Amino acid sequence: MRVPIIFLAGYGRENRVFLDARKLWSLYTAIDSTVNKHYFVISNLALEPGEIFFRDGDLNVGVAAELKTKLAEDSTRFEVTGSWSVVENRIILERNIRAFEYILESNPGPFWLFASSVTSMIGFDRLANLIADWPCRNTYGGKIEFIQLPDGKYMTFPSGSGILYSRDMVELIVSRSRQYSHDLASDVWLGLTLLDQTRTPLFRFDVTDVPDKSDNYFSQQQAKIHAAVRAGHFHLRVKTSGNSALAPDRYKTDVNLLVEAMQAxxxxxxxxxxxxxxWENECARYSVAGSTSIPAIVDLPRP
Structure with a gap:
């Protein structure tokens, strides 16, 4: 019997693109027969801290009172700058931890959890085929990033958009959730929290070209998306503004490109x-022959 697959994506009201992408996902989940459960986690300022409820696909999570106050006064928040502030990073991280607790409580037995952004599109049948024969344990994987440590070595960690967990990794995260500061970016925090675990390299195709005034911008991006899907990709991430002043206008292009990815x-x-x-080629880029994981600490970033 196939191990259940759970999908988790975060979104919010910081930008119209997230709300529009969530609506698109409602259409996609209605026709998806691969994933057992879909959760879309969102902060709900009307709830008590730590309060959580699930309705119509949305996992609503309360925010700590001190963070509500700081958020109201935060001049560096996403809707202003196009990048997440320290306060928002902490809200997102604590929201995700609470979502992990809920998923563990609601889903007994082994499962795979694939967590991503709402502005991604996933070919779930391809993901399911990839992991069909994997043992559902000791898996913490994604597109590998590197951060230099004070001793000059590098910590490896999966990028926050598109992380695959086996259930035991989710349990470890919850049990260790107070070991490191919640002011860190969530993917870096996860890398530290699971510092004693190896990482499984996965691959992702990023659509990040900033829109220009040419008439063929969309057709160029459409061609890239189709080429990526034909190449065998299972995860397309769309972020056409980068962290820039263009962020408020992302909804004008990103959702159309997500529709294109869904159709592809x-x-x-x-x-x-x-x-x-x-995937085998991706592993070979980082590892010695035959290995499908990489250590948490390496001397030099590769490739």
Missing amino acids: FSTIREVNQSTCGM
């Missing part, structure tokens, strides 16, 4: 290389 995953069946083949 639904219609393109012939691929140049299997998703499993792409």
